Amino acid sequence: MTSGTVALIGPMGAGKTSVGRRVAKHLGTRFVDTDAVIAAEHGPVPHLFETVGEGAFRTIERDVVQRELRAGGVVALGGGAVLDASTRAALADCTVVLLTVSEEAVAARLAGGSRPLLTEGLDSWRRIAAAREAVYAALADVTVDTSRRPMTKIAAELAELLQGGDAQPGTDQQEESTP
Template identity: 80%
Template sequence: MSRTIALIGPMGAGKSSIGRRVAKHLDRRFVDTDAAIAREHGPVPELFARHGEAAFRAIERGVVQRELAAGGVVALGGGAVLDPGTREDLSDCTVVLLTVDEQAVAERIAAGGRPLLTDGLASWRRIAAERAPVYAALADVVVDTSRRPMTRIAAELAEALRQEEER
């Protein structure tokens, strides 16, 4: 597989969990851009609190650009696609949109640590709805993660991506 696989979608859709598993199935490197940002700059919630969303997005842009260029399987933070440069970079990737319904995501986001979810599920609904058209426009593949085990979703997605690459 030569093209970078980029996973996009709303918070709590499983981009990190599925991305890690897909990369293992395909024997490719995996990076979660939020985790890379945290390693390099400190925890994401602290970055938001100290410097604001605009500063975070500038840092995010640089990390996303670097990691997409490096290849493999890359899980992007939910808002990374808001940047026009990132959307342009994604045109060279196979973009997988992971979706999730409200019922399934409620459990996943309950743990907290997501600075934009100031009002819990209501914030998630609003943000997901705002970003949905951007996600849809970028997606080559759409996978719902609401009801099936992550391991099964990842195995099926990896096989579909492998078959697509062989064509």
């Protein structure tokens, strides 16, 4: 399916980093999480939100995402990276994998974490995920639900699909995530 960059998009807690790291290993290519790059270069994401604000953070994010997409491999984007028009345009040259997750599954994944936009916990997640759902769906070449299956299995099936195999990761749940 692909020989270029694979971009993982989706809501917070969908498993972009967990799946991405495993997919890259299966494919024998580099993996990068753009939020981790931002943190390494500019400081922790929550601190950036507090000190420079969301607008300035999104500018930093756009630049990092575009640089990492050009570098290739498997790239996990922060949940809001797709809000930027130039990032969406850059994704046209990638295989875009949308990872979805149910509200029930994400509740456990987000527990105890520090996500600057989740000021009202799961209510914030619901609102943000719903607001971005159409953008995610429009960009996706492949959609995989990560709610009920082990990340290792999802990653192996996704890697096989990306290499041109017949595996359809989470096929039984793909229809559930279609808007």
